[in-house]
Amino acid sequence: xNKLIRFIPLILxxxxxxxxxxxxxxxxxxxxxxxxxxSFPEFSLATVKDATNIMTKADLKSGIKLVNVWGTWCPxxxxxxxxxxxxxxxxxxxxxxxxxxxxxxxxxxxLTRLGDPYQFSAFDEQGKLSVNLGVxxxxxxxxxxxxxxxxxxxxxxxxxxxxxxxxxxxxIQIENERKQRGK
Amino acid sequence: MFNKLAxxxxxxxxxxxxxxSPVDTYEFKDEVTKIRFNALTKELRxxxxxxxxxxxxxxxxxxxxxxxxxxxxxxxxxxxEIVDFMVKRYxxxxxxxxxxxxxxxxxWFGPAxxxxxxxxxxxxILRRRAIPEAEKVLTVEQKNQxxxxxxxxx
Numbered sequence: 001x002n003k004l005i006r007f008i009p010l011i012l013x014x015x016x017x018x019x020x021x022x023x024x025x026x027x028x029x030x031x032x033x034x035x036x037x038x039s040f041p042e043f044s045l046a047t048v049k050d051a052t053n054i055m056t057k058a059d060l061k062s063g064i065k066l067v068n069v070w071g072t073w074c075p076x077x078x079x080x081x082x083x084x085x086x087x088x089x090x091x092x093x094x095x096x097x098x099x100x101x102x103x104x105x106x107x108x109x110x111l112t113r114l115g116d117p118y119q120f121s122a123f124d125e126q127g128k129l130s131v132n133l134g135v136x137x138x139x140x141x142x143x144x145x146x147x148x149x150x151x152x153x154x155x156x157x158x159x160x161x162x163x164x165x166x167x168x169x170x171x172i173q174i175e176n177e178r179k180q181r182g183k
Numbered sequence: 184m185f186n187k188l189a190x191x192x193x194x195x196x197x198x199x200x201x202x203x204s205p206v207d208t209y210e211f212k213d214e215v216t217k218i219r220f221n222a223l224t225k226e227l228r229x230x231x232x233x234x235x236x237x238x239x240x241x242x243x244x245x246x247x248x249x250x251x252x253x254x255x256x257x258x259x260x261x262x263x264e265i266v267d268f269m270v271k272r273y274x275x276x277x278x279x280x281x282x283x284x285x286x287x288x289x290x291w292f293g294p295a296x297x298x299x300x301x302x303x304x305x306x307x308i309l310r311r312r313a314i315p316e317a318e319k320v321l322t323v324e325q326k327n328q329x330x331x332x333x334x335x336x337x
Contacts, residue, residue, distance in 0.1 A: 034274040101243040127247035134272035136230035136244050 033134055033153035040067075040144050041132040045122040048099050048107045055122055057148075064093035064174055065144040068118070068158075069130065071099060072106040074138040080157035081114050087158070088117035092171060097121030100130045100138055143167065145174045209253050216256055223252050223262060227269055228277050236279065 040057060047053045068084060070077040088095050097118035099107050104123060111121070124130050133142065134153070143152040152170055156162070211217040224238035229245040237245050237252070248269070255265045269277045281287045321329065 034271055101247070126250070127244070131247055131251055132272060134230075134274070136273070 035134055035150050038150055040148050040150055043129040045124055045129060048121040048123045055120060061094050063146050064171060066093050066095045067098055067142040067144060069098045069100050069135050069138045069140040071102045071138045072110045076157040077139045080139055083159050084117040085115050094119050098129060099123050101127055143170055146178055219262060220253060220256055223265060224249055226279055228279050230273050230277060
């Protein structure tokens with residue numbers, strides 16, 4: 001018994017070591033979203049291309065939607081842009097843009113020069129919808145299912161690898177759920 | 184001379200603190216709202232730059248969230264409602280003072296438990312040592328010595 005007690009500090013030391021070591025490999029910027037499983041918030045915003053064209057939640061198509069938060073001030077958005085153009089070709093979902101904290105003219109130039117992958121891009125200069133979505137940086141991509149429920153939030157640039165790992169399984173899952181409901 | 188020196192010291196010390204916080208030009212309807220705004224933006228954490236609060240941070244998201252807090256205050260929302268508003272969107276993460284929940288029990292009560300644990304160990308060790316100490320009896324020789332010492336004192 002006495003001998004065992006002597007080892008307690010050593011055991012505690014190792015336990016603490018393991019906990020702290022795990023902490024080293026955690027990503028402190030990967031925050032859980034508080035909005036998963038909740039309905040996509042209502043909004044009323046003009047598009048980037050046309051300040052008089054007001055879009056609301058009702059203008060989102062049925063089916064699976066991807067909402068990509070971007071801004072011309074965000075270098076990673078530039079990185080993922082070519083992949084977004086690829087994604088936009090897919091018929092499995094529709095891609096929407098949410099332009100955050102930007103200048104309209106710069107955003108328009110961006111879309112003309114680099115191409116426009118979005119169905120439309122909402123212009124959220126004041127961060128109204130972005131705050132409701134809990135956006136804290138760009139790029140961020142949300143997956144909204146056909147029932148209008150937010151299923152995923154991903155922070156960081158998209159590419160082929162990220163898509164396969166993070167998005168593809170979820171899209172397939174939503175498609176299956178839809179089929180089952182259809183029966 | 185002394186007055187001048189004192190003045191110099193006061194001026195010197197007051198120049199050591201520098202505040203570099205972003206300046207917003209919000210106008211409040213009364214002093215209380217202003218104090219509440221300052222308190223809330225100090226309590227809420229900036230989601231982007233995680234080691235700063237909303238009041239400190241210059242990032243666009245912090246500016247937006249400050250405006251959001253301001254607008255909610257103008258609408259007459261209570262502090263708890265504003266905090267709830269933020270938690271609903273950004274999660275418990277935005278609170279610098281975490282709420283008591285099953286997730287944070289360790290955080291809130293861990294230190295107290297560790298202290299109790301430590302105290303228990305100290306008590307245990309002291310008790311164990313105290314017992315043989317009490318059993319010690321003076322030998323005849325030692326008793327005589329003690330008597331002699333006491334006599335000398337008298």
